[in-house]
Amino acid sequence: MQYFDFRSDTTTHPTEKMRQAMASAEVGDDVYGEDPTVKALEEKAADMLGKDSGLFVTSGTMGNLVAVLAHCARGEEAIMGTQGHTFLHEAGGVSAVGGVVIHTIPNQPDGTLALTDLKNALRNPDDYHEPTSRLVIIENTQNFCGGVPISLEYTESVAAFAREHGLLLHLDGARIFNAAVALGLPASKLVAPADSITFCLSKGLCAPVGSVLCGDKDFINKARRLRKLLGGGMRQAGIIAAAGIVALDEMVDRLAEDHRRAAMLAEGLRANGKVHLTKNSPQTNMIFFQLDESVALSMAEFLEAMKQEGVLLMDSGPGEYRMVTHNDISDKAVEVSLEAFRKVLN
Numbered sequence: 001m002q003y004f005d006f007r008s009d010t011t012t013h014p015t016e017k018m019r020q021a022m023a024s025a026e027v028g029d030d031v032y033g034e035d036p037t038v039k040a041l042e043e044k045a046a047d048m049l050g051k052d053s054g055l056f057v058t059s060g061t062m063g064n065l066v067a068v069l070a071h072c073a074r075g076e077e078a079i080m081g082t083q084g085h086t087f088l089h090e091a092g093g094v095s096a097v098g099g100v101v102i103h104t105i106p107n108q109p110d111g112t113l114a115l116t117d118l119k120n121a122l123r124n125p126d127d128y129h130e131p132t133s134r135l136v137i138i139e140n141t142q143n144f145c146g147g148v149p150i151s152l153e154y155t156e157s158v159a160a161f162a163r164e165h166g167l168l169l170h171l172d173g174a175r176i177f178n179a180a181v182a183l184g185l186p187a188s189k190l191v192a193p194a195d196s197i198t199f200c201l202s203k204g205l206c207a208p209v210g211s212v213l214c215g216d217k218d219f220i221n222k223a224r225r226l227r228k229l230l231g232g233g234m235r236q237a238g239i240i241a242a243a244g245i246v247a248l249d250e251m252v253d254r255l256a257e258d259h260r261r262a263a264m265l266a267e268g269l270r271a272n273g274k275v276h277l278t279k280n281s282p283q284t285n286m287i288f289f290q291l292d293e294s295v296a297l298s299m300a301e302f303l304e305a306m307k308q309e310g311v312l313l314m315d316s317g318p319g320e321y322r323m324v325t326h327n328d329i330s331d332k333a334v335e336v337s338l339e340a341f342r343k344v345l346n
């Protein structure tokens with residue numbers, strides 16, 4: 001059976017061009033700094049994001065972990081949202097591995113952190129009972145608040161706050177290019193206020209593996225050592241970096257297609273009557289929704305019934321579901337899924 005997989009943009013398959021680039025990639029030992037394809041990817045990524053340097057890492061999780069470890073010493077504190085991926089879904093790595101304390105404050109419905117909450121979260125540097133505030137982490141797009149593109153003005157205001165209080169700013173930009181496309185701004189502009197940024201090649205950009213961490217030269221040198229410490233020094237990694245280059249060259253602008261299809265899906269779901277969109281969906285490539293109270297199916301039953309119709313989607317917390325559009329989701333997939341909703345619910 002053919003499934004249309006709306007669970008996540010992480011389920012994308014590499015394009016034919018990526019497979020060709022991988023097959024013919026020039027490689028070397030990247031731990032010795034000798035892989036030309038990895039170097040080319042790192043330079044291209046840093047260029048596109050307007051930062052000095054880039055570091056190819058295995059995943060968004062590793063990019064965020066290395067960044068936090070490079071910015072914070074053990075016992076220092078990173079302030080971030082309760083809906084932040086690094087807090088919720090990265091296995092507690094920054095605390096488990098780096099001894100970094102995560103201080104959470106609520107995300108506002110628009111994905112942002114309120115500046116007053118940030119201010120209240122600051123520790124007193126003169127009180128040796130308290131951890132030391134060191135870092136703020138924000139996410140763009142903000143996944144669990146609805147795939148929200150976070151504005152440049154807001155990012156600038158957080159960066160100004162961070163500078164004023166001697167903190168650094170890390171941006172988890174797993175889907176920064178979705179934000180850039182949605183806001184009509186170059187990614188380099190959106191991330192300019194941040195000291196460091198991780199973005200993923202493996203989500204909407206369709207590469208099979210990898211993320212890139214970008215920042216200034218000294219920061220990336222430090223991060224490179226930490227990547228090695230974590231076992232993330234890869235050898236002939238040019239094989240996978242080659243797909244990342246194709247991702248940056250060819251897959252960024254087409255994210256607008258995913259946003260268009262998310263809007264198409266949302267329109268169909270609104271018309272269904274048994275589906276209530278949540279989190280102001282869609283804002284980029286994600287749709288969050290709940291089912292009407294009149295629907296007697298449990299979450300597991302609904303997911304299974306949709307699967308029987310060839311449509312995979314995801315449970316996103318109590319009573320809520322998520323669907324994500326991506327390169328493997330065509331207009332036809334959206335139509336099939338809307339028909340499946342009608343069949344299962346009406």
Ligand SMILES: Cc1ncc(COP(=O)(O)O)c(C=O)c1O
Pocket residue numbers: 010058059060061062085086139141143172174175200202211
């Ligand atoms: C916002 C955000 N940050 C980081 C990550 C982690 O990326 P990875 O799955 O490559 O570790 C994800 C993954 O979905 C994400 O959505």
